[in-house]
Amino acid sequence: MKYLKTRFQWIRWAVHIGALLPLVVLIVDALSNHLTFNPIQAATQRTGDTAIILLGLSLACSPISTYLNWKDAVRLRRTLGLYTFIYAAIHLWLFVGADYGYQFNYIVPEFLQKYYLWVGLPAFIILLALAATSFRGAMRWLGKRWKRLHRLIYLGAILAMLHLALVIKGDALRLSGDAWKPLLAGIIIGTLLILRVPRLRRALLSLRHKPVAPAAVQLASPPAESTLVKN
Amino acid sequence: MSTNWKPDKIRSSDITPEAVYLNRRQFMKGAAVFAAGAVLAACAPQIAPQAPTPLPAEVGAMAGQKDELGDPLTVYAAVTGYNNYYEFTQSKEGVAGLAHDFKTRPWTVAVGGLVNKPHTYDIDELIKRFPVQERIYRLRCVEGWSMVIPWRGFPLKQLLAEVEPTNAAKYVRFQTILDPQQMPGQSDPSFPWPYTEGLRMDEAQNDLTLLTTGVYGQDLLPQNGAPIRIVTPWKYGFKSVKAIVKIDLVADQPSTLWPLTAPDEYGFYANVNPNVPHPRWSQSTERRIGDADRRPTLLFNGYADQVASMYAGMDLHANF
Structure with a gap:
């Protein structure tokens, strides 16, 4: 933990580089014709996948800080959240602009038909609202309402999971095709959301901080428990 | 103990x-x-850059050809490098590599069921049996992309006439080879292998329905369904079954792979229809591979003149 704290600036740089890398690779692949024979679809899928991964990472910050006691983790949350928004915005632009050429006579009927768009667009609007109010000024202006507004990310995450589950090719029940993507993302992001439930958090933290008599630690406590205490 | 060991x-x-x-x-x-x-x-x-493989001469000879609507052929690299062929892999760009060594000889096609003259054809016998024709067809994938492909083959109806279907025959059922050793995708238990497809008798006898043995002026490549496949250009691509070993004439509508796998999404008829939506992909528009813009999808993929009469009075929304 101490190592992580002293190296926080490095970690911040690593987050920026790691978050921008998929975009750089995408651009290089696009310019060198390595984006399959259906490049717009490939780019749409890649930016969507990246946005989901970054969303998971941004949701991991606060459980990491609470449970693993690495307080600096929350300082990466806004950066990761903004990158999530950036990839989601590129993803949406690829759909509306690159794929459909802003032809709303095509897009509107699609929107009316497709459930994945019914959940995807609200998820994006939430990301947009949170990105727009992610700056210090907005925090001050919104005061107490800021926290309530930013809790919308939990809804946004659930909508994004649904969006992924509805849009992938494959069958979740039969675990075929790309069904592993929404399942894996659902398990990870679901866990990250559940870990925030106040009662569960209190229960898990009280396990960790359970006052133990020093003699008991030395003599009676089984090794499994002492590892738990350390973590 | 080892002392008790007896070879027998x-x-x-x-x-x-x-x-x-x-x-x-x-x-x-x-x-x-x-x-x-x-x-x-x-x-x-x-x-x-990928090692440039020299194009077969036949491919070069086809440069500049167009379909009857005036759209150019999809490039050879895409036709032979972007394939939906779940028997090999679900990655469209991975099929060509995995299918490269697929053995298409020896190969037989057993034609039977409700026919007077069932016959098992050796593939080389079958390929030479009827004069081949070059047909440039649009291929519309249910996933919202399309190609223009020059096929070579003969109308299925010629083969059907030779085996003489009985009056009881109402459908034709096709089966792809079942060979998980060569087709790793067939080990995926999510699908009811072997791939089975079917056509109604009149669809099978339509002149457009091509028993296909060649593409781009040469023999079919493994990734395109070698040695023999069906092409029904007015239907979504998954109806055009590949690597056929068995053709049966049957009385009842056959259970086919995609409707069995996802009955809400795929129907038996699978006629290209911009008015029948799919939950994920646009069916009202499509992207022609190589094009920058989407284009509207045509009813029956632009072959309405030749096929629409077969569906007169039928509810195409219910029978999707």
């Missing part, structure tokens, strides 16, 4: 069957090749 105690079932140990060797070889490939892939720069 070895049952023949204790000995590894030849097929298994040969498989094991193949697996080890495969694993070694894979590992070496992975190392090489990791070292090679991603943006290095």
Whole structure:
């Protein structure tokens, strides 16, 4: 933990580089014709996948800080959240602009038909609202309402999971095709959301901080428990 | 103890069957090749241009050809490098590599069921049996992309006439070869292998329905369904079954792979229809591979003149 704290600036740089890398690779692949024979679809899928991964990472910050006691983790949350928004915005632009050429006579009927768009667009609007109010000024202006507004990310995450589950090719029940993507993302992001439930958090933290008599630690406590205490 | 060991105690079932140990060797070889490939892939720069493979002369000769609507052929690299062929892999760009060594000889096609003259054809016999025609067809994938492809083959109706369907025959059922050794995708238990497809009798006898043995002026490549496949250009691509070994004439509508797998999404008819939506992909528009813009999808993929009469009075929304 101490190592992580002293190296926080490095970690911040690593987050920026790691978050921008998929975009750089995408651009290089696009310019060198390595984006399959259906490049717009490939780019749409890649930016969507990246946005989901970054969303998971941004949701991991606060459980990491609470449970693993690495307080600096929350300082990466806004950066990761903004990158999530950036990839989601590129993803949406690829759909509306690159794929459909802003032809709303095509897009509107699609929107009316497709459930994945019914959940995807609200998820994006939430990301947009949170990105727009992610700056210090907005925090001050919104005061107490800021926290309530930013809790919308939990809804946004659930909508994004649904969006992924509805849009992938494959069958979740039969675990075929790309069904592993929404399942894996659902398990990870679901866990990250559940870990925030106040009662569960209190229960898990009280396990960790359970006052133990020093003699008991030395003599009676089984090794499994002492590892738990350390973590 | 070893002193009690008697050679006659070895049952023949204790000995590894030849097929298994040969498989094991193949697996080890495969694993070694894979590992070496992975190392090489990791070292090679991603943006290095792919080794240019010389195009067959027949392909060059087709340059500039168009379909009857005036759209140019989809480039050979895409036709032979972007394939939906789940028997090999669900990755469209991975099919060509995995299918490269697919064995298409010896090969027979058994035509039977409700016919007077069932016959099992050797593939080379079948290919020469009827005069081949070149047909430029649009291929519309249910996933919202499309191509224009020059096929070579003969109308299925010629073969059907030869085996003489009985009056009881109402449908034709096609089966792809079942060979998980060569087709790794067939080990995926999510699908009811072998791939089975079907056509109504009048659809099978429509002049557009092509028993296809060639593409781009040459013999079919494995990734395109070699040695023989069906092409029904007014239906979504998945109806055009590949690597056929069995054709049966039957009385009832056959259960086919995609409607069995996802009945809400795929129907038996699968006629290209911009008015019948799919939950994920646009069916009202499509992207022609190589094009920048989407284009509207045409009813029956633009073949309404030749096929619409077969569906007169039928509810195309209910029978999607």
